[in-house]
Amino acid sequence: MNDNNPAAQEPIRPLTVADVLALPVVAAGQPQVVTGVPHLDRPVKWVHITELTDPASFLKGGELVFTTGMPLPEDAAGVRRYVDELADVGAAALVIELVRRYHRPPDVLVDACRVRGLPLVTLAKDVNFLEVTQVVHALLLGNQADTMRRTQRIHEAFTALTLRGAGPEDVVRAAAEMSGRTVVLENLVHQALICEPSGSTVEEALTDWEQRSRTTRTADHTAVCGPEGWLTAPVEYQGERWGRVAMLPTCTDDGPAFGPQDITVLERTSMALTVARLIHPTPWERTAHRNALRDLVEQRHRSAEDARTRCAALGLPTDRSRFVATLVDFRTGNGGTEPETRLFHELRTAGIWALVGELTPDRLGILLALRPSQPWHPTVERLCGAVLGLDPQAVVSVGSEVTDLPEAARSFREAARVAEATPPGQPLPPDRSYHELSDIGLRRLLHALREDTRIQEYTERQLGRLIDHDAQHGTDLLTTLRHYLDAAGNKTVAARRGGLSRETMYQRLRTIERLLDRDLESGEQRTELHVALTALDVLRAR
Template identity: 25%
Template sequence: MESHSGITVQRALELPGLRAGLPEVVAGADRLHRTVRWVHAGEVPNIASLLKGGELLLTTGLGLGTRPAEQRAFVRRLADRGIAALVMELGPRFSRLPASIVDAARAAGLPLVQLHREVPFVAVTEEVHTEIVNGHYALLQQAEEVHRRATRALLDGGGVPQVLGILADFTANPVFLETPDGQLLYAASTGTGPVGADPLQVWEGMRGDRAARESPPTGALLVDVPGGGPDTGAVRARLVLLAVSGPLATVHRMAAERAAAGAGLRHASETATAAQGLDDRPWYDARRLDIDLLLWRLRDHPDLAAFVNRAIGPLREHDRTSRPPLLPTLQAYLAHAGRKAETARELHLNRQTLYNRLARIGELLGTDLDDPQTVLALSLALRARRHTN
C-alpha cells in the first residue's frame, strides 16, 4: 500500500517549473514512479538529517563537498533517508555532475536528475506542493463520497453488510470485519476477480492458523473500529482489507477509516463483545442481540449488579454449596419459554424431577415462575450476570 499521498517523481518532472530546467535523468530512471511527499531545497552538508523521507531534494551542490568520498557519502545518506529523488541544478558549482555522485546514486538506486537550465527553486516548490495538495484533496473527496454512501445506506435501513459491500466495490478487494483476536463478524466481496463471491474462503485461508491471525498478509490494510460508551477509546473490532485483486492505496485507507467511524460498525463490534459468553454458535445476528448490548453497556453501573443479586442471588448461593445446581435448569426453562417437556428433554430429566427442581427454584426465589413479569426479570438477570462480578 502507498505510505504517503503525493505525486510521482515522473509527474514532478513533467510540471512546467522543472520542465523549464531541461531535466535529464542520469540515475534511477526505473524508479521515477516513487511518490514525492514534499519538496525541500537546501545546500548544507548535513541536510539528510533534516529530511523524513519521500522528499524531492533541490540543490546546486554547494553542500556536497569537494572530495569524491564526501560526495559519495552525501548521496548515500540521502538514499538511506529514503528521499524520492535528488535534483541538482548545473551552474557555478558543477558544470556537469561528477562521476562519484552519479555512481553513488546508481549504486543506491536513487533517482538523480540534473537541470541544464537555472530555475527558481521557490517556484518549483510551490508548483509541486500545489499538485500534492490538490491530489490529497481529490483523495479526501473520494473517501468522503464513500463515507456518504455508507451513511446513506445505514440511514436507509441497511446494515454492516451494505457498508462493507460499498468498501469492497470501492477497493475492488474483499473486506472483512473481525474481532481484535481474529474472529470473523462480517465479510464482503466485490463479486469480481479471483475470489468472486466467496470472501469467506479468502478469510479462512488467511486466518487458518494462529500465526496468520497475529501477522496479517503483506499488503493487508487494518483499521481499528473504536467502541462507544464508557470505553470510547477501546478497540472493539477492526476492518481488514486484503490486496487480492489489486494493490491497496492511500485513498482506500482513508475511506476505511471514515467507514470505521460509522455507527453501524461500532454497533456490530460492541455487540460482538457483548455476545462473549453466550452459547457457543458459529455466529450470532447482531440485530437480535440489542438487549445483551444494552446490558453490556451498563456493566459498570452498580444498579445492574444489585438487580442481578436481587433476582437470582439465592440460586447463585445455592449452586455454590448444593447439588444439583439449579441455575442451568432455570436457564433452560426460560430459553424454552416455559415449555416443560422441551426443557426436560434438553436437560435429560424425567418430568417429575424437573417439576421438583422448578418448585425448589420458586421456593428459593420466593416467586412464581408462571408470572410474566417474573419471567422477564429472571431472563434479564441471567443475561446480565455475564457482565457483572
C-alpha cells in the same frame, strides 16, 4: 455517477518523481536520470531548493531536492556523507543542475547515489527553481484539498449509515463500494461471516479462508498484515474484541496496495460495525447463517463453487459431505433468535455440522452436513428431540438427502412441500418425530393445494348440487355418499355404517345419482367423487 459519492471517484494517485520530471517547467531543462530509475515512483511531498552542505537537517522525508551543485563537498568522503544524509532522511530524489559548477556529475556522487538507491537527476539547461516550486506545490496542495474533501465524504457516508441503524451487511457493502475492493468481516475463529466482493468473485476471495486468515496476524490497529498484504482492522468495544474486518488487495494493484483513503474507509467500517453490533441484538453468526441459507434456498449464488466457498468459510464441511434440508415450523410463535442459537449449539455439541437460520417468521431452516458414513435419520431424530423440547407443537419437515451443496435448494423445496401438506394437529408417523415426502397422501396433498381455486371449483362442480339439496330439504345425502365411498361401493356395508335399511340405502343412492348425474357403479366416477369429498373435508377444516 454522483460526484458526491466517494465510491464514484478514482483514488488520488500521489505525485511522483517521474511526474515532476515530466512537467514542462522541468522538462525544459532536459532532465536525465543517472541513477535510481526503479525508484522514480517515489511520492513527492515537497520541493526543497538548497545550496547548503547539510540540507538533510532541514528535511522531513519525501522532498525532491534541487541544487546547482555549488555546495557539494570537494572530498569524496564529504560527497558520500552528503548523499547518505539525504538517503537517511528519506529524500525522494536529488536533482543537480549542470550549468554553473559541473558539466557532468562527479563519479563519486553517481556512485554514492547508486549505492544508496537515491535517484540522481541532472539538468542540462538552466531551470527556474522558483517556478518549479510554485508548480509542484500547487499540484500538491490541490491533491491535499481533494483528499480532504473525499475523506470528509467518507466520514459523512458512514455517519449516515450509523444514524439510520444500518446492519453489518450494509456497512460491509458500503466499504466495498467506497474502496472498490473486496471487504470481509470475520469472527474470532476466522469464519468469514460477510463477504462483499469487488473486482473478484466470492470463490476467489474466500477459498481456503480460515487457513489464509490464520496466517495473517491480528493487529491491535489498522495495519497491512500477512503474506497476502491484507489491510485489517479489529472490531471491538471497551476491550472486548468481536472479530476483524479485512480489505483485500486487488491483482491489478501497482505500487502500494492501499492508500490513506483505504485506511480511512476501513477504520470507519470498524467503527460502524461496532455500533451495528451494539444496536442490533442478532449475533453476527446467526445473521451469516440466515443469509447463507436464504442464498441456498433461493439459488442466489453466482455459481456452484461460490456457494461451496461461502459455506465452507462459515465452517460447514462441503467436501465429501451429504446434506439434508430440515424445516422447523413453530406453531405457537416461539421462533426467533433463541431457538436458532439453542439448536445450533445442540447440534454442534453433538458433533453435527449445520447451518441454522430463520427463513421466515416462525420457520427455521437447518441444513445438516453429514459424513458419508453418517445416517441422517438418527441425526434428524436428535434434532427433533431438541425442537420439541422448545415447542411441543413444532412441526419438523425433512427433504431428501443430496450429495452436492447446490442441490440443497431441491431438498429445501421438498421439505417446504411436506410442511405445506401438514395440517395443524397432523399426527406423527408411529416410528418417528418428523414428516417427509412419503407421508403425503391424497388428503395431505389436497391440504397443500387448498388455496388453488381449481381445487375449489372441482369440489363445487362435483358435489355442489348435492350439498345444496341437503341444505334446502334438510337431508343428509352427503353423509350417505361418504359411507358408500368409504365402503368401496359395498351397499350392505354402507347401509350398516349409516344405520339404514338396504332399501333406504338403494333409494338414497338413486337420488344421489340423479342429482349429480353420476353412475355410482363406475369405479372411475366413484374415485372422482371420493377426491372431491376429501377436498371438501380439507376446505372445511380451514
